[in-house]
Amino acid sequence: MPPSRPLQLALLAGLSLFTAATLTPVVWALLTSIKLPVDAFAVPPKLVFSPTFAFHYQVWVEKEFWRFLLNSIVISVSTVCLSVSIGTMAAFGLTRLRSRASRGVLFGLLAMRMFPHILLAIPFFVLANRLGLRNTYTGMVLALTAINQPFTIWLMRSFFHDVPEELYDAAVIDGCSPWQVFMRVALPIVRPGLWVTALFGLLLAYNEFLFALVLTGPDTKTLPVAIAEYGAEDINYWSLSAAAAIGIMLPIVAFMTVMQRHLVRGLSFGAVKG
Amino acid sequence: MRKGIGWSVERRASVSRTERWWLFLTPSAVVLGLVMLYPLSYAVYLSLFDDDLGTGSHAFIGWANYASLLTDQRFWTSLLQTALIAVSAVGLEFCLGLMVAYGLYLLSFGARTLNLLLFLPHIITPVVAGLFLRWIFMGQWGLLSSVLIGLGIFPPDWLGTPGWARVTVVLADSWQFTPFIILVLYAGLNTVDQSQIEAGRIDGAGGWALLFRIMVPAIKPLILFVLAIRLMDAFRMFDIIYVLTAGGPGTATETLTMYDYALAFHLLQIGKASALGVLILAILALLTGIMIAVVYRRERGAF
Numbered sequence: 001m002p003p004s005r006p007l008q009l010a011l012l013a014g015l016s017l018f019t020a021a022t023l024t025p026v027v028w029a030l031l032t033s034i035k036l037p038v039d040a041f042a043v044p045p046k047l048v049f050s051p052t053f054a055f056h057y058q059v060w061v062e063k064e065f066w067r068f069l070l071n072s073i074v075i076s077v078s079t080v081c082l083s084v085s086i087g088t089m090a091a092f093g094l095t096r097l098r099s100r101a102s103r104g105v106l107f108g109l110l111a112m113r114m115f116p117h118i119l120l121a122i123p124f125f126v127l128a129n130r131l132g133l134r135n136t137y138t139g140m141v142l143a144l145t146a147i148n149q150p151f152t153i154w155l156m157r158s159f160f161h162d163v164p165e166e167l168y169d170a171a172v173i174d175g176c177s178p179w180q181v182f183m184r185v186a187l188p189i190v191r192p193g194l195w196v197t198a199l200f201g202l203l204l205a206y207n208e209f210l211f212a213l214v215l216t217g218p219d220t221k222t223l224p225v226a227i228a229e230y231g232a233e234d235i236n237y238w239s240l241s242a243a244a245a246i247g248i249m250l251p252i253v254a255f256m257t258v259m260q261r262h263l264v265r266g267l268s269f270g271a272v273k274g
Numbered sequence: 275m276r277k278g279i280g281w282s283v284e285r286r287a288s289v290s291r292t293e294r295w296w297l298f299l300t301p302s303a304v305v306l307g308l309v310m311l312y313p314l315s316y317a318v319y320l321s322l323f324d325d326d327l328g329t330g331s332h333a334f335i336g337w338a339n340y341a342s343l344l345t346d347q348r349f350w351t352s353l354l355q356t357a358l359i360a361v362s363a364v365g366l367e368f369c370l371g372l373m374v375a376y377g378l379y380l381l382s383f384g385a386r387t388l389n390l391l392l393f394l395p396h397i398i399t400p401v402v403a404g405l406f407l408r409w410i411f412m413g414q415w416g417l418l419s420s421v422l423i424g425l426g427i428f429p430p431d432w433l434g435t436p437g438w439a440r441v442t443v444v445l446a447d448s449w450q451f452t453p454f455i456i457l458v459l460y461a462g463l464n465t466v467d468q469s470q471i472e473a474g475r476i477d478g479a480g481g482w483a484l485l486f487r488i489m490v491p492a493i494k495p496l497i498l499f500v501l502a503i504r505l506m507d508a509f510r511m512f513d514i515i516y517v518l519t520a521g522g523p524g525t526a527t528e529t530l531t532m533y534d535y536a537l538a539f540h541l542l543q544i545g546k547a548s549a550l551g552v553l554i555l556a557i558l559a560l561l562t563g564i565m566i567a568v569v570y571r572r573e574r575g576a577f
Contacts, residue, residue: 007380008380008381008382008383011377011380011381012381012383012384014377015374015377015378015381015388016388018374018392019388019391019392022391022392022394022395022449022452022453023391023394023395024410024417025395025403025406025407025409025410025417025449026394026395026398026406028406028409028410028417029405029406029409032409082305085301086301086302086305087302089298089299089301089302090298090299090301090302090303092298093295093296093297093298093299094299096295096298097295097296105299111559111562112306112310114506114558114559114562115310115314115555116510116530116531116534116551116554116555116558117510117512117531118510118512118531118534118535118538118551118554119314119317119534119548119551119552119554119555120310120313120314120317121535121538122317122320122534122538122544122547122548122551123313123314123316123317123320123548124313125538125539126316126320126544127313127316142305142309143309145305145309146305146306146309146310147310149302149305149306149310153302178294178295178297178298182298203397206399207398207399207400207401209399209400209401209512209513209516210512210513210535214539223399224399224400224401224402224513225401227401227402227405228401228516228517238409241405242405242409245402245405245406248399248402249398249399249402252397252398252399253394256390256393256394256397260390
């Protein structure tokens with residue numbers, strides 16, 4: 001049944017080549033960040049050189065990129081805590097509603113997911129200025145929570161949907177209040193789904209750029225904004241920004257590696273069932 | 275949708291169902307109402323004003339912002355550019371994605387590892403992805419140019435000429451989103467009923483025929499769903515372009531979102547920018563409507 005051996009090897013070679021080509025930009029940036037500019041600017045590119053981590057140290061410590069990392073962490077973790085708690089409740093509520101009502105809400109959420117972010121960024125900017133929420137964590141967390149709601153609810157709903165309804169019915173008959181059904185019956189079952197949803201929410205919040213660009217300021221600037229704004233005033237600009245870019249990528253890579261089992265299952269699950 | 279254990283259970287459940295379960299939706303509804311729907315309606319309100327942060331004016335002008343946009347050459351150019359970039363990018367992503375997903379499907383070992391490695395570009399911060407690709411396509415010492423020079427070929431200015439800049443943007447978007455398509459289609463292909471595939475094989479279908487005659491039709495709802503989602507997202511593309519070309523050279527890669535950003539945050543014409551935002555929403559709604567109509571006509575219940 002599986003294709004023949006030579007075909008397998010050809011496939012493996014082709015796919016490995018594709019993977020290598022795909023990862024080239026990442027490797028190139030990594031090399032740039034650990035090369036001295038003399039080597040980095042060499043034409044043709046130098047492959048043998050002595051690596052240095054001086055630029056990583058400079059950009060994260062001396063240029064204080066760690067501050068932006070801290071901002072990013074505070075904002076994305078708060079967003080996920082808020083977004084996943086209220087989103088999970090909503091998703092659970094939806095599975096208990098009449099199917100017509102819940103379908104209406106789900107379509108509404110899908111429509112919200114389609115909103116052009118720029119259309120929201122403009123009033124966010126005006127309102128945040130007026131309410132004094134610009135350059136605060138609160139403003140940013142609220143904006144990101146709202147943006148992540150449709151996605152969170154859809155994904156959590158797909159997990160709740162797989163729980164047999166009889167289980168809830170039985171709990172209701174046994175005298176559980178809706179809140180008890182939620183906390184004692186539903187939540188423990190969908191716990192893996194919670195992790196997957198939280199992971200994706202974290203990723204979205206950590207990567208978000210447009211709202212951060214508009215809503216954050218000197219005290220709350222997140223990493224994507226910081227690196228996009230990082231200007232060419234330094235002599236070693238290229239090496240430094242490559243070091244910053246690699247650093248920004250590292251937490252994502254680490255997190256994904258740890259969560260890969262849940263990730264692959266979670267994404268395919270969410271997308272196929274979506 | 276699902277049958278209860280018995281009549282009495284179903285009935286009792288449906289009684290409690292109409293009442294208190296709504297409460298679970300309230301926290302989310304409050305946040306969405308205050309942080310999404312209210313700002314949205316505020317933007318619609320602003321779009322009717324000559325609201326300019328530069329001059330400080332705030333005068334009601336009715337539909338004038340919309341009228342001026344519809345006669346604005348830059349609006350139409352950016353609309354066309356957006357459509358061109360989004361369609362090319364999603365087309366490329368889908369073709370590549372389907373090929374690679376099928377390759378991974380056929381591969382009997384190593385598919386998981388490759389899949390994970392391939393997934394990396396998709397999870398990288400878009401701004402960082404834009405920078406990574408910028409360093410590949412940079413005119414002076416970008417990797418691509420230096421490799422070409424090494425081979426004795428004089429490279430074009432990838433980011434500095436309108437045509438190549440558009441190609442670069444399409445490639446950049448594909449770099450980030452092909453992995454997503456691969457992952458979803460790979461998962462989809464694995465759900466195809468084995469007996470169907472066996473039947474096809476017995477009927478003498480080869481690799482390609484199996485893929486296009488049996489597997490693709492089997493996961494068609496999934497494909498349509500993914501394409502729709504991707505097209506919508508590509509239509510709003512912002513981060514990568516902002517870093518990669520900033521809409522340039524000139525306005526060669528200026529999408530609707532980039533134009534709107536420039537209107538609001540460089541020219542500070544909040545009123546006109548809001549109007550453009552509303553227009554973008556209208557265009558997206560129209561597109562979505564068309565897609566849902568098509569999907570629903572072809573595949574009942576794809577969503």
